[in-house]
Amino acid sequence: MLDRYARQIINPPLNWTGRRIAALGMSADTVTLIGLGLGLLAALMIAFGAATLALAPLLASRLADGLDGAVARATQKTDFGGYLDIAADFLFYGAIPFAFVVADPVANGVAGAFLLASFYFNGTSFLGYAILAEKNGHKTDAQGQKSLYYSNGILEGTETIVFFVILCIVPTYFAPLAWIFGALCFATALLRIYAAKQNYPT
Template sequence: MLDTHARKYVQPMIGKTADQLLKLNLTANQVTVAAFVIGVSSGVFVYFGMPIVAVLVLWISGFLDAVDGSMARKTESTPFGTVMDVTFDRLVEISVILGLAFLYPDVMWALLLLSVSIIFSMTVFLTVGAVSEKSGMKSFYYQAGLAERTEGFILFTFMILFPTFLLYTTLVFLFVEIITGMQRMLEAKQVLSNPKKDGGHNNG
């Protein structure tokens, strides 16, 4: 939700950073890899009891993840770059969940359910995107939802910084992901039943 509706407020900063990195002759794919390496370290910092550092690297990773998209649009995006971007995003999320699960094993069951809900929501998202192209839509259909990446990062931040409430925050995250997945399923039924009604759209 925030990725879709609040992006315009931070896009100027994202665009300027993209321009600076392009001047340094960096490619979008290189920044994608850097964002992944930085982001996946978050789970390591969580496990070793460094929550502030974990949150900091998580948000730096998220910012670079937005920057690489702007860089790709300013130059030339590649299909493999998209594959890396989506895959690395999930691995960063998994690293945080694993870090929390190993540090707080008593809440591992809730974190496992959260992982399942993320798989559910992303499966719907990616499948609709793939099927929509075969249905004649102009581009990859981006489904906005209650929980997009920024909401996930906000909830991860609460989970990392306030472990006393970890179980409750995880259950809230789980609920939000399930609602998002169901929301996308219902939207997919409408969109794919009437492919000419909506030409598809990209995020940003």
């Protein structure tokens, strides 16, 4: 819901930085993998009980996630690059809740499983919608130039990052926050399925 507004603010500095990184010879895929590595480091730190300290690599990983697209735009966008980016994103989004479950499986186990199930459902609805949009020749740049169709919803990348930051700041509230966010993810997916039915009925 907030991605299109966040993009208006962050895209200019990201594109400027992306051009500088590209000039150094670093590829967009390399930036994607660096971002994934930082995200998995944050998950590892959370699993070992250092959630607050994990904020630094977590935010750095999301910065890299924005920069890989900027580097690609400054050089050459590839289908594989877009594929690698979305695969890395989904691994990151799953790793953070899993890390909180590992950190305290008794308190966080059921809520974490519910949250991961909601991510799975929401992610499937997102990718499925992208396939339908591509099949029907529909494109959007509401969230910036993307390698696949990005359908909007109640919860998008911006909201998820804010959610992860809040979890790192107050990890003892993981369970109630996970139930709330998971429910909103299910709502997002259901609304996206409804939109698909309205836009692609045949």
